[in-house]
Amino acid sequence: MADFADALELTLQFEGGYVNDPDDEGQETYRGISRRFNPSWNGWAMIDRLKAEYGPQMEKQLPMQLDLQQQVAQFYKSMYWDRFWGDRIPDQSVADELFDTAVNLGVHRAVIFLQHSINLLNRNEKNYPDIGADGSFGPRTLAALESVLALDRGNSLYLLKLMNIMQGQHYIDYMEKNPVQEKFARGWLGRITI
Secondary structure: OOOHHHHHHHHHOOOOOEEEOOOOOOOEEEOOEEOOOOOOOOHHHHHHHHHHHHHHHHHHHHHHOHHHHHHHHHHHHHHHHHHHOHHHOOOHHHHHHHHHHHHHHOHHHHHHHHHHHHHHOOOOOOOOOOOOOOOOOOHHHHHHHHHHHHHOOOOOHHHHHHHHHHHHHHHHHHHHHOHHHHHHHHHHHHOOOO
């Protein structure tokens, strides 16, 4: 079964430290956690205390705050990993991909990418029935994931390729709709790996 700590370590490579970019829809963020979208996260109180105490030097203090790093991990586990049953995913690379995509694009969209990919690999329902691509991870999605992995003898390469294609297309569509976001292209495209 997949391990949360491994997935978190990979994702945090893309989620930098403290950032407050006016072009980023998340605005003020720490390790990818947006104050705009997560104003009640407990870590913000710690960050505000460090801002008051250290001013512009606050960023150097953040990585040394073990309580804050634990808050980051707890947030990601409850808000992302647990929502797609990460501990029950039988393939670490699929769990890693789901987790990173969920953190960057939302759990709903990440699960839809997985569900669509599973459906595309069932040979027109000859190997297993289509599942609804509703963005909710549940027993049917898990069973279908297990089926596609069994069909491909545990090899998740094709599933991951499809999920990455969908993720890449999402970024392209987003940047075409809002060209200011092109400044984030390299970071986003760096996440599309298998």
